[in-house]
Amino acid sequence: MKEKKWLAACLALCISGAVSAQGIGTINEQETTRIISTLSHDNMQGRASFTLGIEKAADFISGEFHDMGLQPLKSNGKNGAAAFRQSFNVYRITPAAVQATLNGKVLKEEQLFASTSHEKIEWKKSKSRQVVTIKEGENAREAFSKANKLEQDALVLVHPSHTETFNNYRRYLTRGGVKQEIGKGSSKVFILTDQPTPKKYKISINNKVEQLPLANVVGMIEGKRKNEIVVFSGHYDHIGIGHTVDGDSIANGADDDASGTTAMMMLARYYKQQPQPERTLVFAAFTAEEIGGFGSKHFSGQLNPDSIVAMFNIEMVGKPSQFGPNSAYLTGFEKSDLGKLLQERLQGTAYSIHPDPYPQQNLFYRSDNATLARLGVPAHTISSVQIDKDELYHTVNDEVESLDMPHLTSMIRAIALAAQGVVNGTVTPTRVDKSLVE
Incomplete structure (x- = not known):
């Protein structure tokens, strides 16, 4: 009886293998x-x-x-x-016009860029807006990535020692970023500066939006x-x-x-x-x-x-x-x-x-x-x-x-x-x- 059960089990396995390989x-x-x-x-x-x-x-x-x-x-x-x-x-979002001042000084266009899904950004200094500083000696790539993952709006001040990393990110984002939706989520504005704190600032960014x-x-x-x-x-x-x-x-x-x-x-x-x-x-x-x-x-x-x-x-x-x-x-x-x-x-x-x-x-x-x-x-x-x-x-x-x-x-x-x-x-x-x- 045991031998018959064993043979039946073997036959079932063979049939299962044949079925799984069918076709x-x-x-x-x-x-x-x-x-x-x-x-x-x-x-x-x-x-x-x-x-x-x-x-x-x-x-x-x-x-x-x-x-x-x-x-x-x-x-x-x-x-x-x-x-x-x-x-x-x-939607492709491409920077069209950028104006900004930091601590009373007008910034050049190459000193800043934004990561955003919004058509417009109009910022003045606000206690509710987070300020992030990427200091000299920090791991720039890790700091940029961490800042960009923040769920709230943030102004990110980047020390000039990280100019190369800043420029790499800027080149990538200013050629036009693709977003799943527009007008949603937080924005990050990155500024290359040796100023450790923003006593006052004014930022105006207009983006071109294309539906694709x-x-x-x-x-x-x-x-x-x-x-x-x-x-x-x-x-x-x-x-x-x-x-x-x-x-x-x-x-x-x-x-x-x-x-x-x-x-x-x-x-x-x-x-x-x-x-x-x-x-x-x-x-x-x-x-x-x-x-x-x-x-x-x-x-x-x-x-x-x-x-x-x-x-x-x-x-x-x-x-x-x-x-x-x-x-x-x-x-x-x-x-x-x-x-x-x-x-x-x-x-x-x-x-x-x-x-x-x-x-x-x-x-x-x-x-x-x-x-x-x-x-x-x-x-x-x-x-x-x-x-x-x-x-x-x-x-x-x-x-x-x-x-x-x-x-x-x-x-x-x-x-x-x-x-x-x-x-x-x-x-x-x-x-x-x-x-x-x-």
Whole structure:
């Protein structure tokens, strides 16, 4: 009797393994190569936000979703491929006119800049406004970052010993910052001065505000449990056209992140060919990750985060990891048990997923998973890039020819197998503790 039970258990395991791998051969290198080659082609012009190149990429992804037979996430009054676009606006704020005096002295324009989402700033000295002093000898970068995170308005006086850091920040912010909303939040005005205290000041800043369109591309497969959602995502934008190197000025972004977007699209095709999943599957190509994660921020407001069981964000999986062939790592591994659940699913296979080996790089907060993680979702990024050694990151040489296509294909298969328990509803990862997320 015991022997029969043992044989039955073995048979069940074999059947389970066969079911989990059902149709995995449809995730093939040929189709993977077609998609990533299209996304990273020169005619996409590097897919920078607000360009014709990223519009072309969005049209391609939308068309693929339509041909696969995915459903739009929500009805937006459009039919066909256009229905998959999740359109929204952001705002570029550029300084137009600046006037300021400090302790009775007129400041030159190059002595100040503002970090703000407001069209106008009109300040006089006020006891209610915080004053921050970045003194000589302080760590300037840390002090600038800390000041900018303050929730209230602040005047920041920067000692001239930090002129280089001040100028770097000023160059970045005065060329036009993109904001999700205007007229909300606090403002910071930074002044380069040797004055330790502001006895009196008057600041007038007028900004030019431009409304700019963006669009995620989002499709779904409705599950039997409609309100239990699993998200697969990748960002399809990149940095566009830069300085010419050996006659090439297009930063194609093949690994960053055409590879992750391709993986997400291949997974959508794979799951669409399977029986109806237990949980609803959402496939999102995010825009504007490179300029502040605006796509994922907008997306997170369209769904109830409590309904999202897990998020598999995929970024830079086109090259083998430091752990060897067929391996990847998961950022924020310790913040939920999703990583352990994936490891359990991959036991006995050729694939493996490891904790993030680059904690000093802060990768958990540098991709589109972070927005949902802050809302408690077990949202992590799967990656394989050796970020400490990759010399092609954000260069014109990040092209499809630099990728390992068998590895990329195996990564997509690994995610399909590893996610099976979450997709079919047999396992549910623990939530992220919001109080422990920055």
